[in-house]
Amino acid sequence: MTGDERLPAADPAVLPAPAEVSANLARLADTVARLRGEVDHAHAVADGRALIELAKGVLMERLHCTPSDAAKQLESLAERSGLTPLEFAAEVVGEAAEDRITEVTQEFLARAEGEESVAVRLRTAESGVLAAGDTQRVAESILEHALRPLGATAVAVWLAGPDGSLTLAGSAGFSAEEAARWCYVPPGVATPARNALLERDTVWLPTLAGAGLPSIGQHTLSGGGRVTVPTGTGGRIIGVVEMCWPEPLPAEPGRQRRQLEALAELCAHTLDTWDGVVAPVAGGDFLGELVDFIDGLHDPAVLLSPCVDGGDRLSDFRIHHANVRFADPGGRPRSRIVGTRLLETYPLAAEESGLLDKIQRVYATGEPFRADSMAITTLVDQVPLTVLTDVSVTRFAGNVLLILRIQDDAAKLAVLLQHAQRLGRIGGFEESVVTGEITWNTELFSLYGLPPSATPLALQDLAAHAHPDDGLAIGRFLRAVLHHKRPSSTAFRLQRSDGVARHIRVVAEPVVDARGQLVAVRGAYQDVSSQHWTEVALAATRDRLAETEQEAMERNRLALQLQHAIMPPAKGPIDMPGLRAVVRYRPAEKEHLVGGDWYDAVALPTGEVLLCVGDVAGHGIDAATGMVSLRNALRGLAATGAGPAQLLTWLNLVAYHLTDHVTATAVAAVYDPAHRKLRWARAGHLPPIVRHRDGTATTLPLIRGSLLGAVRDVTYEEDELQLAEGDILLIYTDGLIERRDRPVQDSVSRLVTLVDGHDGGLEHQLDALLTYSTADTDDDTCVVGIEVISA
Numbered sequence: 001m002t003g004d005e006r007l008p009a010a011d012p013a014v015l016p017a018p019a020e021v022s023a024n025l026a027r028l029a030d031t032v033a034r035l036r037g038e039v040d041h042a043h044a045v046a047d048g049r050a051l052i053e054l055a056k057g058v059l060m061e062r063l064h065c066t067p068s069d070a071a072k073q074l075e076s077l078a079e080r081s082g083l084t085p086l087e088f089a090a091e092v093v094g095e096a097a098e099d100r101i102t103e104v105t106q107e108f109l110a111r112a113e114g115e116e117s118v119a120v121r122l123r124t125a126e127s128g129v130l131a132a133g134d135t136q137r138v139a140e141s142i143l144e145h146a147l148r149p150l151g152a153t154a155v156a157v158w159l160a161g162p163d164g165s166l167t168l169a170g171s172a173g174f175s176a177e178e179a180a181r182w183c184y185v186p187p188g189v190a191t192p193a194r195n196a197l198l199e200r201d202t203v204w205l206p207t208l209a210g211a212g213l214p215s216i217g218q219h220t221l222s223g224g225g226r227v228t229v230p231t232g233t234g235g236r237i238i239g240v241v242e243m244c245w246p247e248p249l250p251a252e253p254g255r256q257r258r259q260l261e262a263l264a265e266l267c268a269h270t271l272d273t274w275d276g277v278v279a280p281v282a283g284g285d286f287l288g289e290l291v292d293f294i295d296g297l298h299d300p301a302v303l304l305s306p307c308v309d310g311g312d313r314l315s316d317f318r319i320h321h322a323n324v325r326f327a328d329p330g331g332r333p334r335s336r337i338v339g340t341r342l343l344e345t346y347p348l349a350a351e352e353s354g355l356l357d358k359i360q361r362v363y364a365t366g367e368p369f370r371a372d373s374m375a376i377t378t379l380v381d382q383v384p385l386t387v388l389t390d391v392s393v394t395r396f397a398g399n400v401l402l403i404l405r406i407q408d409d410a411a412k413l414a415v416l417l418q419h420a421q422r423l424g425r426i427g428g429f430e431e432s433v434v435t436g437e438i439t440w441n442t443e444l445f446s447l448y449g450l451p452p453s454a455t456p457l458a459l460q461d462l463a464a465h466a467h468p469d470d471g472l473a474i475g476r477f478l479r480a481v482l483h484h485k486r487p488s489s490t491a492f493r494l495q496r497s498d499g500v501a502r503h504i505r506v507v508a509e510p511v512v513d514a515r516g517q518l519v520a521v522r523g524a525y526q527d528v529s530s531q532h533w534t535e536v537a538l539a540a541t542r543d544r545l546a547e548t549e550q551e552a553m554e555r556n557r558l559a560l561q562l563q564h565a566i567m568p569p570a571k572g573p574i575d576m577p578g579l580r581a582v583v584r585y586r587p588a589e590k591e592h593l594v595g596g597d598w599y600d601a602v603a604l605p606t607g608e609v610l611l612c613v614g615d616v617a618g619h620g621i622d623a624a625t626g627m628v629s630l631r632n633a634l635r636g637l638a639a640t641g642a643g644p645a646q647l648l649t650w651l652n653l654v655a656y657h658l659t660d661h662v663t664a665t666a667v668a669a670v671y672d673p674a675h676r677k678l679r680w681a682r683a684g685h686l687p688p689i690v691r692h693r694d695g696t697a698t699t700l701p702l703i704r705g706s707l708l709g710a711v712r713d714v715t716y717e718e719d720e721l722q723l724a725e726g727d728i729l730l731i732y733t734d735g736l737i738e739r740r741d742r743p744v745q746d747s748v749s750r751l752v753t754l755v756d757g758h759d760g761g762l763e764h765q766l767d768a769l770l771t772y773s774t775a776d777t778d779d780d781t782c783v784v785g786i787e788v789i790s791a
Contacts, residue, residue: 055089096764133172225249235314578673614666645718655709693726735781
């Protein structure tokens with residue numbers, strides 16, 4: 001259309017109103033629906049008529065009557081049976097056919113009432129299939145006549161390729177765009193249809209989305225169920241029928257399974273001739289050419305032909321031919337094997353996942369099978385004999401080519417030696433002194449960095465390819481072997497032409513004749529580079545480890561000395577105004593576990609007494625120095641007269657800013673002797689235990705407060721306790737109670753029980769707590785006991 005050309009403008013006077021347009025579209029939709037219904041009805045009538053005509057043909061053959069008499073007889077028999085002519089026709093055809101559809105129909109009729117329509121549906125679908133000329137018509141027929149009454153909305157018929165690929169041969173219920181997208185599925189792509197092909201059995205998926213497999217219609221029917229059924233003839237799988245439901249299916253197939261499998265079998269005859277190409281069947285001259293081909297193979301091979309029973313089911317394979325190289329694992333001659341059935345000759349091949357299963361899978365799917373060192377068991381005089389074989393199974397146009405290469409002892413030993421040389425980096429050689437001929441194996445060329453086509457090197461030239469410093473050792477080695485004629489070995493550094501240096505060990509022995517004359521030298525080279533460098537690395541590691549152990553021992557000794565200097569393991573009672581304090585400190589049993597537990601009890605300028613216990617995280621010198629920093633800082637801060645909560649707030653800032661990432665727990669308390677009041681706060685530490693003078697013991701409340709040094713800004717809660725003369729307060733670290741096999745709260749409860757049941761003095765009580773402690777973490781332990789006395 002050029003720029004000057006314009007469509008004629010519509011005359012507003014003749015344009016239909018919107019209401020008229022909607023009415024016209026509705027009429028058009030009604031017309032289309034009516035015509036579609038008439039077409040569907042015509043198809044159903046035609047299929048039903050075909051079924052009735054088929055039944056009339058059966059009656060004509062059995063009663064030897066004319067077509068009109070057969071029609072009258074059909075109507076009369078149907079009326080007397082109480083069935084419609086269509087239902088009676090289905091029964092007549094079923095009795096005459098005695099096929100899978102008849103079997104399924106009889107099963108449904110025997111199990112449930114009201115299932116008489118099963119026969120009609122299956123026979124009607126069969127009539128449509130027989131009348132169809134292609135797989136597309138087959139798919140439409142089984143969907144319309146058999147699957148829709150079962151709730152299915154779509155069906156896809158896949159043709160299986162010899163390489164494991166899938167081609168969409170026909171579909172119904174899917175859009176044209178969806179069918180075009182799924183016209184071909186390459187081999188190796190996991191789909192429901194491929195699973196049915198590999199398993200050679202029906203695959204029942206309650207939902208496609210739950211299976212996680214891609215397939216046709218996955219965007220619109222992913223929440224519905226899928227059933228894929230392999231189909232074929234004579235034990236050979238030609239394709240797969242995939243049936244789709246819009247709703248989820250039950251987990252168990254139920255009685256519908258056999259009906260769906262019967263429907264899938266209807267697709268076999270059109271798939272076998274899909275696109276006008278008939279699947280090749282071996283026979284005649286082609287079979288003779290295949291026998292000639294097998295005779296020309298250097299491997300032992302057997303040609304197997306399928307044995308199909310009267311029901312078109314694969315029952316076994318017949319050994320059609322065996323070439324001259326074939327050796328029976330049981331030692332039988334070929335004349336006794338050729339012509340027999342596979343299960344007759346090798347009955348143990350029928351074991352689960354045995355040879356027969358592999359052959360059937362290859363014959364059914366066309367996908368070849370290869371396996372090395374497969375165990376095959378045969379019966380020799382009723383005695384099972386197991387041999388290892390390399391197996392190859394391939395389908396050749398209706399037959400199966402089986403290659404069985406038995407691994408004899410010589411072959412197995414050769415393979416074993418080859419692997420041993422490869423893994424050990426060993427290369428063998430033999431050098432003839434008489435002819436000068438040198439023989440190397442493949443691994444020796446690899447050690448020297450030479451191609452297999454290179455000329456092997458003589459022993460006399462060994463020094464030219466070694467490090468100059470190794471010349472003397474190589475000379476002694478050559479004199480021992482070539483002159484003194486005795487076995488010898490040496491190690492040298494090989495300098496290869498590619499610049500790579502390797503550490504090699506060579507061992508050789510002379511070969512002499514009857515007169516004692518040297519005729520050859522044979523031996524082996526081994527690449528010991530990894531061993532050499534491992535030994536070097538181990539020596540260096542030992543040196544570094546010794547230095548590290550010495551440094552660690554020195555650090556632990558210094559940490560222990562520092563800890564004992566500040567806090568000796570035991571200390572006599574400390575008498576202060578209004579109280580008596582006793583301290584027990586138990587260091588870790590192992591020096592490398594020296595920790596950061598600390599305590600303090602000091603009189604303040606205000607007349608009050610500072611009491612504290614703390615535990616720095618970690619062990620060693622870092623924990624010990626961190627403990628000293630916090631302990632001294634708390635002493636200095638307490639001189640200000642601040643309360644315990646404020647002291648912990650300041651101490652948290654010290655740990656956060658002024659130490660090297662030190663974290664710790666602590667309990668700080670300030671005791672007023674004049675009023676016998678104890679103010680205390682905790683920073684992530686276990687609360688103290690108080691034992692009243694009446695003998696009862698309990699823990700103080702778990703007030704709020706996080707550990708020191710973890711975060712910058714922390715608010716600590718402070719609590720107050722009124723004490724009386726004779727009351728005892730115990731502050732301790734977790735090394736006293738901590739166990740790996742029980743909660744901390746259980747250990748605290750046990751400690752309270754021990755305190756509550758003890759009636760001795762303060763020092764004796766602390767000693768008893770350390771004695772009966774059940775802690776198993778081998779950590780430092782610090783316990784501070786305070787007893788209130790008269791001022």
